[in-house]
Amino acid sequence: MAEIKLQEITKQFGPVEVIIHADFTIKDKEFAVILGPSGCGKSTLLRMIAGLEDISSGKIIINNRRVDTLPPKDRGCAMVFQNYALYPHMTVKGNIGYSLRIAGVPKAKREKRISETAELLGLSDLMDRKPGRLSGGQRQRVAIGRALVREPDVFLFDEPLSNLDAKLRTKMRLELRRLHDRISATTLYVTHDQVEAMTLADRIVIINRGRIEQIGTPKEIYKQPATQFVAGFIGTPQTNFFRGTIDKTVNRFTDSGGEVFDLPKEITRPLNHRDVVLGIRPEDVEMGGNTVTARVDLVEELGSHRILHCSCGSTAISVLDESEEEKQPGEPVPLGFPSGKLLFFDPETGSSIQPEKTGLV
Ligand SMILES: Nc1ncnc2c1ncn2[C@@H]1O[C@H](COP(=O)(O)OP(=O)(O)OP(=O)(O)O)[C@@H](O)[C@H]1O
Numbered sequence: 625m626a627e628i629k630l631q632e633i634t635k636q637f638g639p640v641e642v643i644i645h646a647d648f649t650i651k652d653k654e655f656a657v658i659l660g661p662s663g664c665g666k667s668t669l670l671r672m673i674a675g676l677e678d679i680s681s682g683k684i685i686i687n688n689r690r691v692d693t694l695p696p697k698d699r700g701c702a703m704v705f706q707n708y709a710l711y712p713h714m715t716v717k718g719n720i721g722y723s724l725r726i727a728g729v730p731k732a733k734r735e736k737r738i739s740e741t742a743e744l745l746g747l748s749d750l751m752d753r754k755p756g757r758l759s760g761g762q763r764q765r766v767a768i769g770r771a772l773v774r775e776p777d778v779f780l781f782d783e784p785l786s787n788l789d790a791k792l793r794t795k796m797r798l799e800l801r802r803l804h805d806r807i808s809a810t811t812l813y814v815t816h817d818q819v820e821a822m823t824l825a826d827r828i829v830i831i832n833r834g835r836i837e838q839i840g841t842p843k844e845i846y847k848q849p850a851t852q853f854v855a856g857f858i859g860t861p862q863t864n865f866f867r868g869t870i871d872k873t874v875n876r877f878t879d880s881g882g883e884v885f886d887l888p889k890e891i892t893r894p895l896n897h898r899d900v901v902l903g904i905r906p907e908d909v910e911m912g913g914n915t916v917t918a919r920v921d922l923v924e925e926l927g928s929h930r931i932l933h934c935s936c937g938s939t940a941i942s943v944l945d946e947s948e949e950e951k952q953p954g955e956p957v958p959l960g961f962p963s964g965k966l967l968f969f970d971p972e973t974g975s976s977i978q979p980e981k982t983g984l985v
């Protein structure tokens with residue numbers, strides 16, 4: 625049982641508040657990913673759990689035990705960093721076994737744990753090599769092995785794959801997920817890469833400027849973003865946003881540039897006269913619909929599909945186009961916004977507004 629509970633955690637560096645009231649629980653055996661842009665406080669949060677950084681206020685509870693007052697070694701966490709920090713003069717075996725040796729684990733037991741770990745990570749044939757003669761992926765596996773051999777309650781990863789090339793990252797990502805499915809240790813994994821988060825996580829914790837924006841499964845985060853930030857952060861190309869006002873008498877949304885979008889009355893009625901930000905994902909826009917007409921500016925051909933970068937009045941809109949027809953810059957394209965796919969946000973707070981939840985439908 626290794627549940628991680630963060631209760632009202634804050635962190636200040638001098639006058640600057642870098643973590644603002646983090647309050648959430650990572651379930652036993654869960655693979656949770658902390659996702660957010662550079663500088664939002666991901667590493668700080670992880671380091672506070674590991675005990676490498678003090679908290680300013682709040683409580684951290686692991687395994688029903690308050691740990692924020694304990695030194696790192698007593699918290700039952702093992703951390704893997706971006707720069708693997710292997711001992712260059714030690715072999716793979718020496719690196720993996722180091723913490724056990726320091727902890728005074730008897731030789732026979734140590735040997736057994738080292739060889740089990742190496743086997744699990746596919747390192748058995750490399751035991752006598754030094755890190756300088758390993759590939760990036762192999763080094764990363766040794767770093768994981770060094771954490772794994774301690775049989776921690778909790779695994780903390782801080783961007784462990786960001787030094788690897790794109791292909792190796794994808795491979796290691798799958799390996800990490802498989803490893804988790806085999807050993808089922810509670811895992812907290814930090815990344816700024818949304819694809820990594822979506823593919824690895826049971827649940828994602830999205831942070832923006834020290835504040836938690838949403839916690840949910842990858843599907844929930846994609847389908848029901850709680851804020852405009854989340855809708856914009858998840859998805860490539862980015863979600864299209866238009867700021868404007870809704871008028872139910874003509875069933876229209878007029879954006880700030882004067883562009884007019886026809887919308888169904890079940891949407892315009894509950895949101896009548898409201899200033900809103902309307903969002904729609906490029907993959908949800910229908911070619912040949914009748915919501916609005918845009919003009920193609922640039923075509924990005926990707927083989928299986930293309931991305932059309934268009935303008936809709938003064939606002940840019942990108943559209944995923946899977947049709948056979950080629951499009952040329954300058955061409956007008958009629959677009960449809962399926963009402964079930966529309967996202968609405970409060971322009972001031974950024975919070976999601978769902979028409980069906982206004983109670984007026
Ligand atoms: N020791 C420190 N003293 C002062 N400010 C700090 C310190 N460490 C981090 N910060 C600030 O705290 C904020 C959060 O930093 P943190 O390293 O947690 O971000 P991050 O989300 O991990 O970013 P990245 O994706 O770039 O690694 C940043 O604005 C950073 O400048």
Ligand SMILES: [Mg+2]
Pocket residue numbers: 666667668782
């Ligand atoms: Mg970081």
